[in-house]
Amino acid sequence: MNNILPLAYNSAAPAGASPDRKPQNGDLEVLDAYSAAVTKVVELISPSVVKIDVSHHVTRRGFGGRRRERVQGSEQVTGSGSGVIFTPDGFILTNSHVIHGAASINVRLADGREFKALLIGDDPYTDLAVIRITADDLPSATLGDSQAIRIGQLVIAVGNPYGFQATVTAGVVSALGRSLRVGGGRLIDNVIQTDAALNPGNSGGPLVNSRGDVIGINTAAIPWAQGICFSIPVNTAKLIASRLISDGKISRAYLGIGGQVVDVSRAALREHQLPGTRGVMISQVEYQGPSQRAGLQEGDVIVEFDTHRIESIDDLHRHLTHEAIGKETTLTVLRLEKKLFFKLVPLELPTR
DSSP, rough: OOHHHHOOOOOOOOSOTTTTTOOOHHHHHHHHHHEEEEEEHHHGGGGGGEEEEEEEEEEEHHHHTTTEEEEEEEEEEEEEEEEEEETTOOOEEEEEEHHHOEEEEEEEOOOOOOOEEEEEEEEETEEEEEEEESOOOOOOOOOOOGGGOTOOOOOEEEEEEEESOOOOEEEEEEEEEEEOOOOOEEEEEEEEESSOOOTTTTTTTTOOOOSSEEEEEEEEGGGGSSSEEEEEEEEEEEEEEHHHHHSSSSSEEOOOOEEEEEEHHHHHHHHHTOSSSSEEEEEEEOOOOOHHHHHHHHTTTEETTTTTTTTTTTHHHOOOOOTTTOOOEEEEOOOOOOOOEEEOOOOEEOOO
16 A cells, blocks of 8 residues: 555646646545455454464584584574464464474464464475464355456455464465475475565465455565565365365375486477477486486486376476376386387375
């Protein structure tokens, strides 16, 4: 809202306009409607937005004394973020990077009450986590539908970094379908890009629409890019949350290889009638992993996963979901530009 008021009340009049031009009735009506919409949403969503404080025990190693003997100790490192209650019985959505590896998690509600929280599960690959506090009849937010988002629509980012009161920024959806790389090098697809600024401590808070429905979980800001901010779509959050609540973790498949993107020769592309121009060259094969047992070697270039064309590491990641665990898969590779087929069974990716 603050970024709009100076436009309406700019003391430097535009060329050709009267220096003492006052806001017209139409301008005031627009501003009043905008203010009313933001205020209504904040009143609706802020009771369900919480402050999250975490502490980590860090082992300290070094040398001490004249003999420079090695000494050890531990120290407590603290951090904070935000979250949003999405069930009346205390389940809270936040970012994985807010609580990952925490020794303790404390939650402060908007009304000042404080609770110890239990980690239900977190997923660094989507930067989402679910924690829970023991309480009933809590104010809970409504999770909306991120598929219904449109570029240009009003969005409001809410956090609770200081406790007791929410911090609010408003803006519009700048872009959809963006990709954001998170922990482990994985790519989150269809991330929401917005110009609603994220203040320090707002990570894990909700991004809401003009009805007060949560449409995203705020996760990152690029400070040197003029306020470009990103949120994980709420449809992704709902899927991850349901699986964390039921299983405590998110299972993914892996092949047991390291790889890099390379260009495929034009001759090979023509001979094997491959669309695109790239593949993933295997640079490392894990001992006794699925790929080694199947006969894959360093230098092989993966060009298909079952019938799906592979041109990047991200293409592989998109197919290595929980559904691929234990399911026989055919990898098509080029070895010295010869097309070979290998059947293998992806295993479950170990938990980080």
